[in-house]
Amino acid sequence: MEPPYAPLSESCAKALGDKMYDKRKVASQEIEKMVIEFNNKNNSVQIRKLIEVLSNDYATSRDANRRKGALIGLAATGLGLGKDSDKYVNELVTPIMNCLSDQDTRVRYFACESLYNVVKVARSAIIPFFPELFAALSRLVTDSDQMVKDGSELLDRLLKDIVTESYETFNLETFIPLIRERMYVKNAFVRQYVISWISILNAVPDINMVSYLTEILDGLFVMLEDNTPEIQRMCETTISQFLRSIRNDSSSVRMEDTINTLITHAQSLNELIKSIAISWIREFVQIFGPNVLPYASGIFTAILPCLENNVESKRSIKDCAVSVNNSMMQLVSSQEHKTQNLEKIDLRSIMDVLSQYLTHNSMHTKIAVLKWIHHLFIHFPNEMATHATNLNTNLLSTLSDSSDEVVLQSLCVLAQIINAQDANNLDFNKTHYRKFLLSLLNLFSEEKLMLDNRASLIIRQLCVLLNAEYIYRTFAEIIAEEVSKLKLASTIVRLLNMILLTSTELFELRTSLRDISNEKSADLFQCLYKSWVHCPVSTLSLCLLAQSYQHVSELVVLFADVEITLELLAELDKLVQLIESPVFAALRLTLVSKSNNCADAQYLAHALFGILMLLPQTEAFDTLRNRLQCVPNYWGQPDIDERESLEYKSGIDFVALRTHFIERQKALREQRLLQRKRSVIMPDSN
Secondary structure (H helix, E strand, O other): OOOOOOOOOHHHHHHHOOOOHHHHHHHHHHHHHHHHHHHHOOOHHHHHHHHHHHHHHHOOOOOHHHHHHHHHHHHHHHHHHHHHHHHOHHHHHHHHHHHOOOOOHHHHHHHHHHHHHHHHHHHHHHHHHHHHHHHHHHHHOOOOOHHHHHHHHHHHHHHHHHHHHOHHHOOHHHHHHHHHHHHOOOOHHHHHHHHHHHHHHHOOOOOOHHHHHHHHHHHHHHHOOOOOHHHHHHHHHHHHHHHHHHHHOOOOOOHHHHHHHHHHHOOOOOHHHHHHHHHHHHHHHHHHHHHHHHHHHHHHHHHHHHHHOOOHHHHHHHHHHHHHHHHHHHHHHOOOOHHHHHHHOOHHHHHHHHHHHOOOOOHHHHHHHHHHHHHHHHHOHHHHHHHHHHHHHHHHHHOOOOOHHHHHHHHHHHHHHHHHHOOOOOOOOOHHHHHHHHHHHHHHHHOHHHHHHOHHHHHHHHHHHOOHHHHHHHHHHHHHHOOOOHHHHHHHHHHHHHHHHHOHHHHHHHHHHOOOOOHHHHHHHHHHHHHHOOOHHHHHHHHHHOOOHHHHHHHHHHHHHOOOOHHHHHHHHHHHHHHOOHHHHHHHHHOOOOHHHHHHHHHHHHHHHHHHHHOOOOHHHHHHHHHHOOOOOOOOOOOOOHHHOHHHHOOOOHHHHHHHHHHHHHHHHHHHHHHHHHHHHOOOOO
8 A cells, every 4th residue: 555645655755844944854865866766767756756756745734844844845856856847847836826925934944945945946937937937036025034035035036136137038027017016115125126126137248128117217206215225226226227228229219108208207205216217317318309399298397397406415416407498409400300300399388388387486497497498489489479478477487587688688588579470561560569568567567676677677688679769659658548547657758858868778769869850760759759748857958869959948948837846846956966977968968059049959948947947056056057157148049040050950740749738737637636626525544
């Protein structure tokens, strides 16, 4: 009769389940000899019967010692089979793997040891079982027992050697999901295990891990946030390895998924993650060139907020973001592939992102956004035309920004939009000028602080960027036709007048207004005059600039009917200072000029004496009186022939202008009286 555990002898079967390791070891040696003998005789029936006994009667026993015996016996079987173990690998590996999750610590350790011995002889035959082995080892690396961990590490190193030497039969398609799944486990040992496998496979020249990068890149970035320095170091190294591989061969990169992952992590609050993600984006822009343009809106979302980093620790992030921004701008500027680039760019999504960041807290971010909008309008004016209307409101709001640089850049964009809209319009029918300047005046009306602190800068810059004459003409028309608030109208006129007389940017416009014998200059003078009457002193300044000295002498007399306020006296004081400035050097020379039969000199002298009589005896009074004392005495001279004056030769109807001045001053006086009555009846609650 056959022994109950045949082909094991009764003594061997008993020793195999003994609690003493040495006895189990002796039994395993007997099993190994037995297997060698069976294998030499090609007796596969007995070999399978032996494996079945070990698997069913020992490996599943409730007695831990019998389970340990099964493991050492299966290992001995594998060793006895040697290279022929591949024929029985399934029967050998399955019961051992089941023991890897045994409740007994020693059983788990011996399972690692047993599996190591089987894998060592089976080599590549073990590859089909790799997913199960990988999953089991990912659990063992977190084992509470150090010996089990050590055993699993030995097995893991052996598996890595086998996979790298048998890569042709290794199924990456099955492996990658296993990796991806475990990358999000918040355990340092599991993460270290996963990263080590990725790094090993990526180092094999014939394994193209880059083609699977999109599956694992997100997980690598997530693991970078691990607090364990070793995990961070391994992640950084692995990510760097991938980037080197891409630099060498980028053909396998799935652009859309990869760059979207980078964009997501570039917005991380973790500085290390943000820095590496933006560095990758920089590399992608350099490597793939125009092919990144379809993802421009996402790239802007990632880099624009980083432009504000002024802290030294974030300096590298800012420098990298600046580099990406400059490279993207160069790509868009490329004339060689302009048509193809335009097809790749999604202007709508780009403008949505740029509009969003126009209200960002960072000055640097807002400036970059404005430069981008300006850049797009320059290179794609027709395509950007549809975005102009939506942009105007946002751009106007940036004019009240605390940074002068932001304001100036915003004005550049607004000017570019207006120029693009009116590019084909050769006449002065500048509807876009009017619409924009009307919006600007409304903004000045609503924000007094902006009017006081920024209006001069804005208007001067607009005169540089746009046509100064158009700017002044349009402002004058709006004030004359649409501004109902007296205080706002007079304030704007005073501001425009001061800029006109003092700004270097308006030298050409001043030169033009001095020559009112020219039809175009005369027309501009009359246009400005109709609005300048909101401020009597500004009207005098304009006429002095235009060398309409006879008209000034007539207007000064009319000041007898104008309410002399402290504000008006302060304006007269400024006018006297301006007369002494280089702008009015020609005026001062006129006082001693004999041209036009001294007509202009006499009218000017009369006008200045009239202004002198309006002034109280202040420093301004003394200044003007001293100037006039240097002038020949024109009083008592024969009557002037007005036909000799520059004013007469201009052909302008100054009688009509004088009438307009009188009527406007009367209307303004009546409005002031009405406002005063209302203020008494309904006093301001403030």
